[in-house]
Amino acid sequence: MFSNKQCFQQAFLKKLEMTYGKSFRESTIYDQYHTLGNMVREYISSNWIATNEKQRSSHIKQVYYLSIEFLLGKLLGQNLTNLGIREVVREGLQELGIDLEDMEGIEADAGLGNGGLGRLAACFLDSLASSNLPGHGCGIRYKHGLFDQKIVDGFQVELPEQWLRHGNAWEVRKVDEAVEISFWGEVETLYDKGRLTFRHIHSETIMAVPYDIPVIGYQTPVVNTLRLWNAEPSRFPVHKDVMEYKRDTESVSEFLYPDDTHEDGKVLRLKQQYFLVSASLQSIVLSHRKTYGTLKNFHEKVAIHINDTHPVLAIPELMRILMDEEHMGWDEAWTITTNTISYTNHTTLSEALEKWSVHLFQPLLPRIYMIVQEINERFCKQLWESYPGDWRKIEQMAIIAHDMVKMAHLALVGSYRVNGVAKLHTEILKNREMKDFYEVYPEKFNNKTNGITHRRWLLKANPQLSSAITDAIGSSWVHHPSDLEKLMPYAFDSGFKETIKRVRQERKTILAEIIQCQTGIIIDDTSIFDVQVKRLHAYKRQLLNVLHIMYLYNRLKEEKSFEIYPRTFIFGAKASPGYYYAKKIIKLINSLADKVNNDPQTSPFLKVVFLENYRVSLAEYVFPAADVSEQISTASKEASGTGNMKFMMNGALTIGTLDGANVEIFERVGSDNMFIFGLTAEEVLHYEQNGGYRSNDYYHYDKRIQQVLEQLLNGFFPNSFDLFESIYDSLLMQNDQYYVLRDFGSYTLAQEKVNTAYQSQETWLEKSIINTAQSGYFSSDRTIREYADEIWGIRSLEQGTFV
Numbered sequence: 001m002f003s004n005k006q007c008f009q010q011a012f013l014k015k016l017e018m019t020y021g022k023s024f025r026e027s028t029i030y031d032q033y034h035t036l037g038n039m040v041r042e043y044i045s046s047n048w049i050a051t052n053e054k055q056r057s058s059h060i061k062q063v064y065y066l067s068i069e070f071l072l073g074k075l076l077g078q079n080l081t082n083l084g085i086r087e088v089v090r091e092g093l094q095e096l097g098i099d100l101e102d103m104e105g106i107e108a109d110a111g112l113g114n115g116g117l118g119r120l121a122a123c124f125l126d127s128l129a130s131s132n133l134p135g136h137g138c139g140i141r142y143k144h145g146l147f148d149q150k151i152v153d154g155f156q157v158e159l160p161e162q163w164l165r166h167g168n169a170w171e172v173r174k175v176d177e178a179v180e181i182s183f184w185g186e187v188e189t190l191y192d193k194g195r196l197t198f199r200h201i202h203s204e205t206i207m208a209v210p211y212d213i214p215v216i217g218y219q220t221p222v223v224n225t226l227r228l229w230n231a232e233p234s235r236f237p238v239h240k241d242v243m244e245y246k247r248d249t250e251s252v253s254e255f256l257y258p259d260d261t262h263e264d265g266k267v268l269r270l271k272q273q274y275f276l277v278s279a280s281l282q283s284i285v286l287s288h289r290k291t292y293g294t295l296k297n298f299h300e301k302v303a304i305h306i307n308d309t310h311p312v313l314a315i316p317e318l319m320r321i322l323m324d325e326e327h328m329g330w331d332e333a334w335t336i337t338t339n340t341i342s343y344t345n346h347t348t349l350s351e352a353l354e355k356w357s358v359h360l361f362q363p364l365l366p367r368i369y370m371i372v373q374e375i376n377e378r379f380c381k382q383l384w385e386s387y388p389g390d391w392r393k394i395e396q397m398a399i400i401a402h403d404m405v406k407m408a409h410l411a412l413v414g415s416y417r418v419n420g421v422a423k424l425h426t427e428i429l430k431n432r433e434m435k436d437f438y439e440v441y442p443e444k445f446n447n448k449t450n451g452i453t454h455r456r457w458l459l460k461a462n463p464q465l466s467s468a469i470t471d472a473i474g475s476s477w478v479h480h481p482s483d484l485e486k487l488m489p490y491a492f493d494s495g496f497k498e499t500i501k502r503v504r505q506e507r508k509t510i511l512a513e514i515i516q517c518q519t520g521i522i523i524d525d526t527s528i529f530d531v532q533v534k535r536l537h538a539y540k541r542q543l544l545n546v547l548h549i550m551y552l553y554n555r556l557k558e559e560k561s562f563e564i565y566p567r568t569f570i571f572g573a574k575a576s577p578g579y580y581y582a583k584k585i586i587k588l589i590n591s592l593a594d595k596v597n598n599d600p601q602t603s604p605f606l607k608v609v610f611l612e613n614y615r616v617s618l619a620e621y622v623f624p625a626a627d628v629s630e631q632i633s634t635a636s637k638e639a640s641g642t643g644n645m646k647f648m649m650n651g652a653l654t655i656g657t658l659d660g661a662n663v664e665i666f667e668r669v670g671s672d673n674m675f676i677f678g679l680t681a682e683e684v685l686h687y688e689q690n691g692g693y694r695s696n697d698y699y700h701y702d703k704r705i706q707q708v709l710e711q712l713l714n715g716f717f718p719n720s721f722d723l724f725e726s727i728y729d730s731l732l733m734q735n736d737q738y739y740v741l742r743d744f745g746s747y748t749l750a751q752e753k754v755n756t757a758y759q760s761q762e763t764w765l766e767k768s769i770i771n772t773a774q775s776g777y778f779s780s781d782r783t784i785r786e787y788a789d790e791i792w793g794i795r796s797l798e799q800g801t802f803v
């Protein structure tokens with residue numbers, strides 16, 4: 001079917017006619033897209049089945065990655081790339097007058113995530129399959145993914161996202177594998193053959209129906225599964241309004257919560273979490289029992305990983321199944337559970353640590369709550385033995401305290417491994433945030449520095465750079481990304497540098513066209529593209545970037561002799577709809593863009609662009625075009641970051657703080673190839689412990705700061721009235737929690753170095769090539785190999801024995 005373009009064309013036309021009962025001439029691009037999608041799915045279906053059977057019959061251990069978010073983006077292009085048929089398809093379609101990129105363009109992004117956490121899960125799926133590892137994803141099939149962002153008068157407006165509007169070519173509904181999830185009701189205690197047993201009665205049930213999406217590895221027959229659960233009515237209750245029941249049920253998988261950095265506390269969110277966990281565990285247990293006939297070896301054959309605490313109820317849910325359904329005793333069930341589940345922590349921000357009120361938790365999940373209580377009691381007893389009399393410590397470490405259930409504590413107690421996502425982050429967990437737990441369970445803690453799939457973020461997103469690399473060093477880097485290091489000598493090869501220069505220019509021109517289409521702003525595609533794209537959050541400090549641009553503008557206006565190399569500052573960011581401060585920053589960026597872009601005196605040197613609706617598919621055009629990568633979070637606040645890695649891999653130079661994985665980028669490229677500034681994590685933590693920071697001092701003694709802060713209020717931005725007062729107040733009245741003013745001076749100096757360095761094009765290109773060459777470590781293939789070897793204990797299917 002895909003062996004050459006003629007075969008492909010024939011199969012394509014036949015399939016199109018048979019499916020839609022239309023001739024090719026009458027068909028729409030959506031008909032054509034779905035035809036191709038279905039062909040690809042059929043093409044891999046035998047490998048998909050074979051992978052399942054092979055994984056089952058070989059009795060190798062499997063891992064299930066539970067995540068409340070999977071930020072997949074578009075799948076068609078990635079699947080064609082991984083199958084190695086993108087060129088055949090492109091040529092075949094071209095002869096029919098269809099542009100493959102147009103077709104890929106109409107596919108909706110699967111935006112079932114907010115940002116880094118969900119995107120990490122998606123990268124991991126790709127790396128698992130491409131490494132022939134038996135690893136599957138479990139998530140929720142949200143009807144509406146992350147909202148679409150529109151900018152109206154400079155303000156963010158949110159619209160519901162509708163990725164399923166034209167159907168989803170990749171999913172397969174498996175209604176015969178549906179399971180029931182129970183909420184509310186009571187727990188009945190009874191004696192059965194002399195032992196205490198528990199039954200959840202009078203509950204309300206929801207049907208969880210799985211939709212399976214194939215996860216196609218790169219040049220391998222392995223096809224793993226991402227199982228997304230859809231909430232549907234099960235048995236209609238007699239005593240309740242039928243329509244209301246249907247609405248309530250379906251609401252469980254209706255919306256993705258638009259924030260993963262704020263603890264929310266809404267009962268629907270807890271329902272979603274248990275829905276995901278219970279459906280996934282029931283189906284994993286069913287499949288395990290089918291293969292082995294027992295659950296006694298569950299932990300030897302299954303590893304379950306929880307991505308942050310959102311799926312932490314996997315711990316009590318597995319206990320429930322083993323005790324209430326398998327009739328195991330507590331100790332046996334606990335041994336199995338705590339040898340099955342491992343946990344990744346993603347943040348140290350206290351507002352993001354999940355807690356649930358007992359008053360909300362207990363009625364919704366009565367049996368699960370009982371089990372959590374029992375886990376807590378046993379844990380506190382153990383603590384009492386280690387720390388007799390230290391009730392303060394025990395109170396602080398307890399899973400349930402002051403009528404709150406602390407999800408991170410449950411995860412720490414009930415899992416066998418806990419990891420942070422970058423070296424610095426893991427050290428902060430061990431030495432500060434989770435110090436008490438590290439003392440009790442030192443063996444559980446480990447680090448797994450995040451990664452990104454180089455197949456999407458380099459091979460697919462930047463074919464121009466990928467070809468240049470392959471022409472220079474061969475294609476081994478695609479399978480072994482650490483081979484990118486072979487590029488090191490080419491950093492000083494004038495021919496290669498010339499190629500890279502051309503490639504980089506080509507990518508910048510492509511982005512400039514997208515920007516013009518989307519915003520109407522014409523930018524100089526030879527200017528420095530300085531990019532900050534990521535969720536909008538105070539700790540990520542988009543504000544620092546803005547204040548620096550205002551300062552540049554002021555100097556350009558006031559100092560005749562002041563010159564800079566032309567620069568285009570590009571932003572992309574969604575703010576959570578209820579996060580008013582973040583939304584003000586978006587308005588501020590757009591006001592700044594209006595101001596500087598329309599000033600004929602400065603606009604040849606300075607442009608500001610806000611890209612609407614930042615998402616995976618747009619990101620694939622942004623990273624390849626960036627010269628400068630802004631990674632300027634307050635040190636200690638960004639757990640890892642993965643955007644930083646995508647930029648680096650595509651040859652952008654980082655201006656950043658020593659935070660998250662920036663530290664490890666710095667270890668690899670050194671100070672010649674990166675612009676480091678600002679407080680260190682240690683200095684920030686010292687301020688936080690001992691005080692001593694006064695933002696007002698920086699205002700009073702630094703005229704540059706004084707000027708830009710006054711401009712927030714004094715009409716510098718037309719029609720802004722008191723719009724930006726809350727920003728001004730956060731910096732001066734609330735003592736600038738994220739040290740924006742503290743770091744302003746050193747950021748400015750680092751930016752001056754960027755300005756100078758860019759003008760030595762030859763050495764800038766060297767630095768760019770060195771960044772790409774050193775980026776192989778940040779492939780998620782490396783990350784996944786570490787998880788597989790050091791946490792999950794899983795091994796690859798032998799390719800030779802496959803199919």
Ligand SMILES: *Cc1c(COP(=O)(O)O)cnc(C)c1O
Nearest residue numbers: 115116534615616619641642643
């Ligand atoms: C990589 C990525 C992120 C994470 O970016 P950070 O800079 O690490 O916060 C968020 N959103 C999208 C669409 C991404 O591709």
